[in-house]
Amino acid sequence: MxxxxxxxxxxxxxxxxxxxxxxxxxxxxxxxxxxxxxxxxxxxxxxxxxxxxxxSFTNFRANRPNREVEYVGLRNYERILTDSDTWLSMQATAHFLFWTLLLQVLIGFALAWLINRKFRGNDVWTTIIVLPMMLSPAVVGNFWTFLYQPQIGLFNYVVSFFTGVDPSSFDMLGSVDLAPWSIIIVDTWMWTPFVMLICLAGLRSIPDYIYEAAEIDRASKWRQFWTITVPMVLPFLMLAVLFRGIENFKMFDLVVQLTGGGPGSVTEMASINLKREAFEKWRTGYASAFAIILFVTVFGLASIYVKALNKVKER
Amino acid sequence: MQNISKSFGSQSAVESMSLTIKDSSFVVLLGPTGAGKTTTLRLIAGLEKPDSGKVTIYGRDVTHETPAQRDVAMVFQQYSLYPHLSVRQNLAFPLKSPVLKTPKAQIEKKVDAVAEVLHISHKLDNKATELSGGEMQRVSIGRALVRDPAIYLMDEPLSSLDAKLRADLRLELKRLQSELGATVLYVTHDQIEAMTLATEVGVLNGGELVQFGTPREIYESPSSLYVATRLGLPRINTLPADLFPAAPSGARTLGLRPEHIAISEGTAADGQAARVTRVERLGDQTRLHLKLTGHKVITLADAHSTVKVGDALTIQLKDPLYFDRDGARVERGNK
Structure with a gap:
């Protein structure tokens, strides 16, 4: 065989x-x-x-591993949710989230829209705009502390150039009112390009002939923008918001570099608060409970958002 | 349009073309890919700016106007529906233009009426992307029909549909056009569409309008060999002119359509002998492939013809077409 x-x-x-x-x-x-x-x-x-x-149900402390661990039930959760510091840090996070998302969406979309108009050298501009995104957050945070320096900082100098305010009269990082904004500005500077890239992908996905048809159908540029451009880019935009939202909910690196949560605790966002509880106060059980609360919050918000996103996509 | 020229880089797409489209006529531009058909349409629509020449609509010079100002409707080859809108919204889109200020009730009435005509009423609330190709193209045509423009421009609207749907929509289009009395400029590479739809056909070649006339005129007396080969199925047979006697002077090529050929079985005194090499029975007709002193000739015979491969036939001519060495038509005046 x-x-x-x-x-x-x-x-x-x-x-x-x-x-x-x-x-x-x-x-x-x-x-x-x-x-x-x-x-x-x-x-x-x-x-x-x-x-x-x-x-999260114990009073465990990681710096005393040999101490006997007691189960405390829901006590940790109870204390967190009734602690005013927690709510302050949540508020700081919400404030930061709202403004960074709003600014990044508006500026990112506007930039994408400008870049998408076919002009000479738009590839070069795209590369230049995207540069901040490629830097490490530690580096960005570090050199912005120099830019924000009241005496020698470029940021203060530029602001004074346009408004006439004395550059050393305000301190972005040291002032209770300005410190939250200093972080919003840096995050927007760094991550707007990301939103722009996603919007650009959305804009490029709209075929030219749709605009030609609209042109023939006698839709003004303004109407074309609102009835074609915006609805067709919206799913992309919402995706960008989802990514940025999740990222910024756990914003940590820039804050540590710029303000370290201060002055006082005005920039102490949830993640900073969490890190303090876990690795400075060593209240491991308490911090675990806090982490779970944050996790559930992000997860819940993201799920609701993804549902909305899918609805928009179906439309 | 007068003396319109347009080139893309060094490539000339349309060369000094002049074309007058009469009110309520259905003009079809026929030509192969790259003959400048679509460019011509886009020039009239205002989507392209001509390098020279001008476009007038009802005597008004619109050369420098935007598509919106020109009051034209266009059906694109690739549907170009608004994918995020429903069929109803797609159809209503042109009516919602602030130029028109159409009242809401009237928009609805018009959309419903057009949907009825195109048999898409049951799909009105579907999303544009949930339709089949034929439905999409009907919506696309509907989007033009809801308006009452100076001219409807159609860029191969049926080319992406299957044969049956194409035939149905072809009839539908013709009926609509004559009912509405609309003026249509229609671009296609399909000669059947040209013959059946058109009141006038313009044949394009290399960006030039080579002949313009009624379908019959173009079929029966083509001005050149090129035009003659564009129309007619099976295609016109081209043979050296001196194969048969009585060719007019200057004639180089003889054009033979099936109706120019009279076949008799056996051998006859006057005429050329030919041999059958292949018989294609298509049901309603029979195609004969003949060998005529080394040249291939395709002609038609009766559906019930008993001719077999290998049979000897005699061919006689009935008013054939003659063309000179440049392909231009030579009239058989001397007879």
Whole structure:
């Protein structure tokens, strides 16, 4: 009888290994491939999450690992939700979220719209505009502290150039009123390009012939903008808002670099507050509960938002 | 339009074309891909600016006007519906133009009426992207029909549809046009569309209008060999003129449509002998592929013809067309 190729392969395989492989079903092989990934996911994401939930019901302190751990039930949650500091930090986060999203959407969309008009060198401009996004947040935070410096900072100088106010008369990072805005400005400077890129993708996805048809249908440029451009870019814009919203909810790096939560605690957003509780006060159980609350908040808001996004897409 | 020229870079798309479209006529521009049909349409619509020449509508010079000012409606080849709007909103879009100030009730009435005509009433509340190709194109045509423009411009509106739908919509379009008394400029590469729809056909070649006339005129007395080959199925046969006697002087090419060929079985005294090489039975007609002293000739025979491959036939001519060496028509005046 003539040997089939598969039989030849089987013969050429060392017997020990062949016996091992032959015993495996397709399903087993599949698990073999997926297994390591699932293990890593469980070890790095799922287990810590469950462990955090567990810790949130205790008075555990990570700097005293040998102390006996007591279960305190919902006490941590109760204390967090009745603590005025928590609400202040939540307010600071909301303020920051609202303004960064608003500014980034408006400026990002406007920039995308300008870049999308086909002019010479628009690729170069895109690259220049996108530059801030490529920098590390630590670097950005660091050099903006210099720009904000009242005596030598370029930012104060530019503001005084346009308004005539004495540059050393105000301190962006040191003033209770201005400090939240100093962070909003830096975040907007850094992340508007991201919103612009996504809007640009949206604008580029609108085919020219739609505008030609509208032109023939005697729609003014203004009407074309509101009835064609905006509705067709909206899903992209909402996606950008989702990304930026989730990112900024956990805003940490820029704040640490610029104000460290101060002056006082006006820029102490939820994530900064959380870090203080966890790694300065070492109230691990309390911080765990706070982390869970934040997680549920982001998750809930994002789910509602994604539902809205899908509705817009269907429209 | 007068002496319109347009070129893209060094590529000339339309060359000094002049064309007058009469009110309530259905003019079809026929030509192969790249003949400048679409460019001509876009020049009239105002989507392209001519390099020279001018466009007038009802005597008004519109050369430098925007498409909106020109009062034209256009059906695009790629549907170009507004994907985020419903069918109803798509149809109402042109009516909502502030230029018109159409009252709401009237918009609804008009949209319903057009939807009725195009058989898309049941799809009015669907999203534009949830339609089949034929439905999309009907909406696209409907979007033009809701208006009452100076001229309807249609850029191969049926080319992306399947054969049956194309035939249906072709009839529908013709009926609509004659009912509304609308003026239509229609661009296509399909000769059947040109023949059936048009009151006048313009044949384009390389950006030039080579002949303009009624479909019959163009079919029966083409001005050049090029025009003759654009119309007629099966295509006109071209043979050296001296193959048959009595060619007018200067004639180089002989154009033979099936109706120019009289076939008799066996051999006859006057006429050329030919041999059947292939018989295609299409049901309603029979196509004969003949070999005539080394040249291939395709002609039609009766559906019930008994001719078989290998049969010997005699071909006689009935008022054939003659063309000179440049492809221009030579009249058979001397007879």
């Amino acid at each position: 003539i040997e089939k190729p598969i039989e030849r392969v089987a013969k050429a395989t060392p017997t020990g290994m062949a016996r091992q492989i032959k015993g495996l079903s397709d399903k087993a092989v599949a698990w073999l491939f997926v297994g390591p990934t699932i293990f890593l996911l469980l070890a790095i994401n799922i287990f810590p999450l469950i462990w955090t939930i567990n810790l």
